[in-house]
Structures are given as C-alpha cells and as structure tokens.
Amino acid sequence: MIPTVEWKDGIVRMLDQTKLPLETVYNECRDYETVAKGIKELWVRGAPAIGVSAAMGLALGARQITASSFDEFWPKFEEICAHMAATRPTAVNLFWAIDRIKKFVQKNKDKDLSAIKDLLVRESQEMIDDDIATNRKIGANGAVFVSDNDNIITHCNAGSIATAGYGTAEGVMRAAVEDGKKIHVYVDETRPVLQGARLTTWELMQENIPCTLITDNMAGYFLYRDMIDLAIVGADRIARNGDVANKIGTYSLAVLCKEHGIPFYVAAPLSTIDFSIESGADIPIEERDPREVTHVFGKVQIAPDGVKVANPAFDVTPARYITAIITEKGAFQPKDIHKLADGKLDPERFRL
Ligand code: MRU
Secondary structure, rough: OOEEEEEEEEEEEEOOOOOOOOOEEEEEEEEEHHHHHHHHHOOOOOOHHHHHHHHHHHHHHHHOOOOHHHHHHHHOOOOOOOOEEEHOOHHHHHHHHHHHHHHHHHHOOOOOOOHHHHHHHHHHHHHEEEHHHHHHHHHHHOOOOOOOEEEEEEOOOOOOHOOOOOOOOOHHHHHHHHHOOEEEEEEEOOOOOOOHHHHHHHOOOOOOEEEEEHHHHHHHHHOOOOOOOOOEEEOOOOOOOOEEEEEOHHHHHHHHHHOOOEEEEEOOOOOHEEEOOHHHOOOOOOOOOHHHHHHHHHHOOOOOOOOOOOEOOOOEEEEOOOOOEEEEEEEEHHHHOOHHHHOOOOOOHHHH
16 A cells, blocks of 8 residues: 655655556645645545645645744635635545644644644644544445455545545455455546546556456446446545535446446545535536546547537436445445434444
C-alpha cells in the first residue's frame, strides 16, 4: 500500500494519479495553493483522499500565515479554507474535512499560534490514520456479502489511492480475499478519465486479485450472461434518503444490476453522508473540461473541433437501486441511513 498523500519535512507529497499506471510520481507541495491545484487537477482524487489532502493543505496554509494574534490569524485561515473548498464540488468529504479542521482550530484558539500550526499537522496526519482504520472496518462489514468464487463488478476507483489507504469498495474486495475467498473483478474502464482502466486494475493487479478490464458499455453483456454476482462501488456524497452520487456511469450500472437481480452495494465512510440534504437532487454535480471527452486522456483528439460537449463527472443513483450502504458502523438499507444522524439508529437493530 503506497501513501496517497503524506506530510514530510514541511512539504505535502501528493501521489500524481494522472501519471498512473505508467509512472509512480509524487508532486511536492510547498504551499496550500499547490495542494488545491492538485485536488482540482486530479493528482489525488476519490472522496476520502480529497478530504485528507485538503486537511494537509490547510495545515500547510496555516504555516504560510503571518499573524500576531488569533484574531488576525482566523480570517486569513478562513480565506484559505474557502480557496480549498472551491476545488471540487461533489465529494462531501472535502467539506467535512475542512469543517473538522476549522473546528479543531477554534477548539485550540487559546494556544499560541505556533502550537496551533504544529497541532494542525498532527491532526491532518491523524485523519489519515482514522481513514485507514475506517476503511478496514468497511472492508470487514462488507466482506460478509462476498462469497467464495464471486464475480464482482466495480466502477471508477474506490481503492487504496482514492482514500488514505485500503480503499472502500476495493477495501471490501481486499477484506474478502484476506478472509480466504477467491474473487474475480470486472473493472469498468470509467470514461472519460479512465479511473477503472488506469487505477483500479493497477491496484488489483498489485494485490494479485484477478481482474478483467471491460469498457463501460460491456457491463450489460456480462450481466445478461449471468457472469456477475454482485456490484460494489464507492460514493462521493450520500443524501439522507440514501441516494448516492458517484462517478458518472454508476447509475447505468445500478439500473442494469436491478434488471438482472444482482445486488448493488455502495461502500463509503460516514464522512461521505451529507445529512444536511434530503435527496440526490440537492447534490451539486461537477461539470469538467470538455477536453476530457473530446480527447483520449488529453492527448489524441477523437471528436471534431468545436463539437458541443457535456461532461458531468458524477451521477446520482436513486436509493431504490441500492441493496445496502456499507459503512464503518455496519451495512444499512439506504432508507435507514438518515437514522445514523438522527441518533435513532441502533446499529445492531438496523444492520443487515
Ligand atoms: O473524479 P474522481 O476520480 O474523484 O471520482 C471518484 C469516485 O467517483 C469514487 O468512486 C468515489 O470518490 C469513492 S472513492 C473511495
């Protein structure tokens, strides 16, 4: 497991995932602006990974501030938080992480500024450890839904490098394998940014988990031929009613799975649930550069100059297509997920 993002001697090192699988390169960020650029340009992507990267960026940003009092420090820090929040709109883990860091700073406001700055580095490193521990729990809670010799289909990359480590959807696969089950994974290539082709296959192959790369439009072919037992994907934001925003193409896969009676699981930490929004209709969907669609990975042009392009990076899968949402607290029916926020959920009663 290689680090997705790390703090080293006052520098934030981000794994440049745009270069994978051909090169494993870390970009060194000496200021928060570079971390924000890295999030925007997908050096590090995947909801939990975006969250922990932002936290490290804020720790870096705090050290860039010159102030002689907390009152002078705080508005400058809030500006840095706003800059970080403007990077990507859909994954709620970004806003969750910024909020956690802001609250942490407020809690420590009576300490001197240099102590706050040091504590922030420690807090962002703790967020990395927390995320890995959370993913291991998600993995254990999800592995029970995987049987020996299952064929799993996944979309996008919800692996170790989409998180601080271990992964969510891929964490479930990893945990099933650790339990001694044999699995095989069909990996959707995930047009247009190809997270499946470039990242998920690369991670699975490193783990010696057998996988087959398919293009997104092949999923129906394999489902029709009874070659898939279950689907597991990650999430960028989950609404109170259990609707899930995830990489564009997730919804089509979920509809296909329902048609074929194949269970469709979403694996995500609680930090991906946005309890402030009622349904998926309220989730902001990022629209990305048309060049991602008109060119193969920014290089070879495949469409006429000037063609009109739409490039929503995520779609919403309505709760009714989702068999269960697997979290660190257990697996729940999407309709029950809001009870986690309302304090009504006794995990033992509602767990599947
Ligand atoms: O645009 P990306 O690569 O950041 O999108 C990533 C996804 O959609 C993942 O499935 C999701 O963030 C879950 S990552 C554990």
